[in-house]
Amino acid sequence: MNSRSTSKPRRFIMFHKPKGTIVTLSDEKSRKTVYDILPRFVFEDRWIPVGRLDRDSRGLLLFTREGGLSDLLTQPGKFSKFYEVWIRGRITEEQLQQTLQGVKTSIDVLKFKGIQILGYAGPKTRLMVELKEGKNRHIRRAFGALQDPQSQTPLKVLDLKRVQIGFVKLDIPSSNWRFLTHEEENALINGTSRPKRRGRKTRR
Incomplete structure (x- = not known):
């Protein structure tokens, strides 16, 4: 199945950022960016990072195509x-x-x-x-x-x-990505309910 085919469009991508990568579209010093690792459609469809992790940090990084959602989730005190x-x-x-x-x-x-x-x-x-x-x-x-x-x-x-981030836990290997489930999306957007645990597909 095409990873982009779904009856209800997915609104978030989870990415396990490896250490040594920059969270930016391009780098003037030609350092490796997260977009060099993620599939091409993430760049072409303008998925943007929700918040940041510095070059020396790793772990959970979310992406969305909706600027309003990114602003909502990065409000101070919104999520632990x-x-x-x-x-x-x-x-x-x-x-x-x-x-x-x-x-x-x-x-x-x-x-x-x-x-x-x-x-x-x-x-x-x-x-x-x-x-x-x-x-x-x-x-x-x-x-x-x-x-x-x-x-x-x-x-x-x-x-x-x-x-x-909130109720969303990192559960994929380094440099891998996956779409969030609808339950996880709702938990992020509403900030109230805990998502159910289900099997998920991991993509490299």
Whole structure:
């Protein structure tokens, strides 16, 4: 079946953005963009990204052809977004609380909606971070403003992966894409109901 053939047009595409790619139509430095990986119709039919992920980040990225929907979903505080983060260093309980109350940087104050330690690997810490409203390089700058109590150096983000937006969870391999189900679309647009879990086709 043609992936673009459906009785009811799909309004969103999920893409698992790999690290090292730029979220833009073209790059003046000839760096690899997400459109170099996605099928040609995404570019030709003018599917636009809903929000951004920086070059060094990976994970869940949504696309739509409707500018109004993109604006709706990127409104501050519209949805929680969840990120799996590896940092170099050990974060203290006091610092965990500080990220919820506000971390002062050289230019602003950054806070997380939620944070949870998932585990450790040597000097590295794995965390789940929830943002309700994100600023430019929000997570990286917040951790960078905190000190590792052992090394007395700034905590450094080693890997950042967005795994969920609202009720929509990333469930496809890196560089793959799929259309959202109608249930997922409704959950995003209405912001209320949880989508049902069903089998989905993954496309490279």
